[in-house]
Amino acid sequence: MSGQEDIRAAFDAAGLQATDVVLKKHNFLFRTGDQVKRMFFVRTGRLVMVRILESGQELVVQRADPGDLFAEASLFSDRYHCDAVGETDVRCTAYDKAAVLEALNDPAMAMLMLKAYSIQIRGLRNQIELRNIKRADDRVYSYLQSLPPDAKGWRDPHLSWKDVSRTLGLSHEACYRALALLDKSKRIEREENRCRLI
Template sequence: MIKIMPTSISLLFQDAGDTGLAAGETLFAAGEDVANIYMVRSGRVHLHRHTTHGAQMVLQNAGPGGVVAEASAYSSRYHCDAVAAEESVVAGLPKSRFLSALADDPAIAASWSAMLARSVQAARFRSEIRSLPKVADRLDAWLGEGNSLPEKGRWQEVAAELGITREALYRELARRRTENRA
């Protein structure tokens, strides 16, 4: 998960217009034209993709300073849905202005490249977690990266991030509670 944006990238969003989002509100949907690049100022925005089996997977968990759907800078349409996981504020910068800044300033371009590399590393880690056969192993790997379980009403977000059903996560958490009591 990308937590801190290099200063030169965050400066691009300094004068960008802010949009407030309620928890569960959609910032953009798959198939929409990419007009803006968004940075999270506060809260958390998830990038969702729906599988052919109807499951929802979290492909990105962008917090303060994170750019939502970074690859959209090089696409004409969004390939996923961006949904506020909690009350959030995002800054929107026109895509053309964003790309011009990258072309005009090598330091900004280098910061952007470094951020994209970290994003690829995070995606690979999520893929590695999802390749683990056991729910317990997936949860252990996720927790081992410094993540912690949110309050009970938001456990389904963790399940989506792990690529498992919420019921499978609930069973694993119940199993661990039972083991801890013994």
């Protein structure tokens, strides 16, 4: 059981009321400026938290898969600062914000939440490091390096390249050009949606 699933199990054991939330692909769970009333765990599908930049480009702030906490940092805010949208059809478990904050008065529960936050902070630091790489081809290559290879060395992001580009803070055109350059310069080998480093 992951640290985040431990938190969900602890909430359930503590008797926190949970509600099911079902969301269709491309529908919004919440919008920027909405009041924060709940915290979420993703059960199935994938949710993304997106900020729209002045240029109109979408920047992915958080991506959550099954078993992940979602928008938990908003427990300490009155309003959401991003949009949350389903990248796929999604099913979530939602907990009332006030009840979660009350549960965190238990030191054991607070430690579980602190552990989950520290794991997410490491992931966000990695994302920031990638976005600070100036050249798009180097940024994409570094991203591919961070993915675990299979037995034959293939690395699969399990995302569309459009979603990868949003994660890296690139336009999808820049991401595709970077992939083509990496392929042409023999730094990677491509096959469908996966790559192998050369």
